[in-house]
Structure formats: structure tokens, C-alpha cells
Amino acid sequence: MLKKNLTGAAAGVALGLMGSVAGARDLAFAVFVPAASPSVQSIYQPWVDWFNAEAAADDVEITLYAGGTLGRNPLAQAQMVADGVADLALTVPSYTPGVFPDFDMFELPGFANNTREGSLAALELHQEGLLHGYENYYVAAMYTSGAYMIHTREPIESVSNLNGTRLRVAGQIQTAVVEALGGVPQNMSAGEMAENIDRGLIDGAMTDASVARTFRVADVAPNHYDANLGVLVFTIVMNRGVYDSLPDRVKDLLAQSGQFIADRQIESYGPAIETNMQAWEADAAHTLVIPTDAERAEIAARVQPVIDQVAAAATPGLIEAYEAKLEDIRSR
Incomplete structure (x- = not known):
């Protein structure tokens, strides 16, 4: 009806x-x-x-x-x-x-x-x-x-630089992740990201490289932290x-x-996404930071409570099945 x-x-x-x-x-x-x-x-x-x-x-x-x-x-x-x-x-x-x-x-x-x-x-x-x-x-x-990665007005060289950083997020999991990393989550639509960064109301956004280009986030937040955030x-x-x-x-x-x-x-x-990443890496106006293994380990440790929370709410054994599926896909 x-x-x-x-x-x-x-x-x-x-x-x-x-x-x-x-x-x-x-x-x-x-x-x-x-x-x-x-x-x-x-x-x-x-x-x-x-x-x-x-x-x-x-x-x-x-x-x-x-x-x-x-x-x-x-x-x-x-x-x-x-x-x-x-x-x-x-x-x-x-x-x-x-x-x-x-x-x-x-x-x-x-x-x-x-x-x-x-x-x-x-x-x-x-x-x-x-x-x-x-x-x-x-x-x-x-x-x-x-x-997902983090795009900011000011350079982000390590996860410690995220403390107090106001980042656009979408949804409760991204909110929990940003909080675990020391940032201050700000929920808003994709269409609001660039304007709010440009006006200084937020410091950056968490999104993938294609969305960052499509919604002009990369124009006002030229520093990119490629932390594989889901x-x-x-x-x-x-x-x-x-x-x-x-x-x-x-x-x-x-x-x-x-x-x-x-x-x-x-x-x-x-x-x-690959095209955008390569363009940023070659452009002196942009910075592209790939976290070290130690940085990734620190990120993993910080977000472990979020992972535990998600696992508890999901179907039992689902995250383990997800990990196994990813390993299988990578081997193809």
C-alpha cells in the first residue's frame, strides 16, 4: 500500500x-x-x-x-x-x-x-x-x-595526532572508532563535509578516497592518513x-x-580510489601517510573494545567467519 x-x-x-x-x-x-x-x-x-x-x-x-x-x-x-x-x-x-x-x-x-x-x-x-x-x-x-581513511586540514603523522581532532563520521560504529582513537566525532551528511571543514567547524572527515574526491573533501582537507578504518x-x-x-x-x-x-x-x-591515492602522493599540496606496523598495532589495540562490543551484538562466530573469508579472498 x-x-x-x-x-x-x-x-x-x-x-x-x-x-x-x-x-x-x-x-x-x-x-x-x-x-x-x-x-x-x-x-x-x-x-x-x-x-x-x-x-x-x-x-x-x-x-x-x-x-x-x-x-x-x-x-x-x-x-x-x-x-x-x-x-x-x-x-x-x-x-x-x-x-x-x-x-x-x-x-x-x-x-x-x-x-x-x-x-x-x-x-x-x-x-x-x-x-x-x-x-x-x-x-x-x-x-x-x-x-576508510582520515582526511584533515592539518597533517596527521601518527595516531597520537588525532587527539581532540573533530572528524565527520556516519553512524555509531564510526563514532565509537573515532572516540577510541582520541578524536571527537561529528555526525553529518556527506554533502556537509567539505563546507564544514572549509569553515573550520570540523578538522576533517573519515571516508574513503573516492568519496573524499567526489564530495570535495580532498580540496579542503589535503592531508590523508591511510589507516584502513573499515x-x-x-x-x-x-x-x-x-x-x-x-x-x-x-x-x-x-x-x-x-x-x-x-x-x-x-x-x-x-x-x-587508486587513481586518487596516486594523484595525492604526486601532488606537493597533499600529504599521504601510510601508518607503520607499530601504528597499526596501536590502532588495533585502541579499537579492540569496539570490536568486542560489535562481536557481542552480532551472530556468534560471525567475526571469525569474516576473518576466514577475507583470508580466502586474499589467496585467490
Whole structure:
């Protein structure tokens, strides 16, 4: 059912979708990021094009609604799918603290080193039934960002320099990590990072290298501390009732979609991060610090209480399974 409080353009689009949602033929895919973003251009639209070509014989297609057309609030995307406002939606588990505790471990420092490791680990652990929290949905895709690092106005040469540093974070795990490292976490949206750093309201931000470039953080925070501070999980979820109504061949396409999207993320996002890192290293206006083994050991020791907290809230044995999965991925 459509929520009665939808207004304006979103309501008009959603009302026009009522028949298609009921028939589960024209599937509305809600994405809260802009249509011009690299994720839409390199990942979501290519996936939609591939799916539509493959599902044409079954008279099923996906229509992509980017830029928050069906709802701009990133925290409300899963509920939009549950309510039938959209058939599929991009969601971020960490945006709703406490709802998906199994996913908190991906944001822990010292585990996944890059987009490939994080994306394959998340997807495969989900496929093996080890990640819980989305049982009321069909999960079409699961993948991650690159490893988070710290970008600041002033140089950060070691973890001790983080004491008292005001850093933008997103969510409770990043908040706990920054506090453990001596920083002062400041929760705000990605779009607010650069302006607040430029105005001196915060000293820097914790995010990966691609986001730092896309949201202009690197323009105002040219000092980069590559401390491998965890990755962020993204999921594309589908209304369970809509999924159940689809032909088996279309369900097979959805089963293939997770690997399709993870591969596209790895192929496009990973190299973008490497390009940014190389540019910063070659630019005299930037500093790029790689922590020593001793520094990494100190970071690990400081965040161990956060790891213990996450492990206690997650499915028993999940973090150990995550570590084993990462080792397996690195050996391939």
C-alpha cells in the first residue's frame, strides 16, 4: 500500500506505479544518490540495462528512479520497499543503528583492506546465510566502499595526532572508532563535509578516497592518513512479495545480480580510489601517510573494545567467519 503522506512529485510518481507494483512487471528501483553520480552511471544503470535485456522475454523490467525521486531520506529506503512505494531500493545498514548488528563488523578497522575484499566478503557471507537482518526482503546485491581513511586540514603523522581532532563520521560504529582513537566525532551528511571543514567547524572527515574526491573533501582537507578504518556496506533490497510473484527465470537473474553488481563495483570503484591515492602522493599540496606496523598495532589495540562490543551484538562466530573469508579472498 502507498503511504498517504507522500506529497508532490514523489506522490505523483508513486501513484503512477500502483498498477506496476501490483503486477510485479515494471519494477521501480529507488536510489537516493544523484543520477549523475559515478555509482549510478557505472553500476546501477548498467545493471538495470543488463537485467532488462535478459528479462525482456518474461515482460519484466526495472525502472531506475535516482536522486531520491521516490523518497530522499536514506534512512527510509528499506521501509519504502516494505510499504510498496518502491519495489527495490538502495540501502545502507549502518544508517539505522541497532537494526542490522551483523553488518557493524564491516566498519571495524583492520579487516577489509579494499573494495574487492569488502564486497566479495559481504556478498559471499550473505549467500552462505551467515548475515542476518534482511529476512523480510530479497537481497539482490551487497557490496562495500573502499577502506576508510582520515582526511584533515592539518597533517596527521601518527595516531597520537588525532587527539581532540573533530572528524565527520556516519553512524555509531564510526563514532565509537573515532572516540577510541582520541578524536571527537561529528555526525553529518556527506554533502556537509567539505563546507564544514572549509569553515573550520570540523578538522576533517573519515571516508574513503573516492568519496573524499567526489564530495570535495580532498580540496579542503589535503592531508590523508591511510589507516584502513573499515568499509561501508550497501545493499539493494527487494519487496519479498514482489519477488515471490516473479517467474523463476527472472528470479535466476536476480540471483546473478549480486555478483554482477559486486564485479562492477570492484572494476570501477577500486581503480578510482587508486587513481586518487596516486594523484595525492604526486601532488606537493597533499600529504599521504601510510601508518607503520607499530601504528597499526596501536590502532588495533585502541579499537579492540569496539570490536568486542560489535562481536557481542552480532551472530556468534560471525567475526571469525569474516576473518576466514577475507583470508580466502586474499589467496585467490
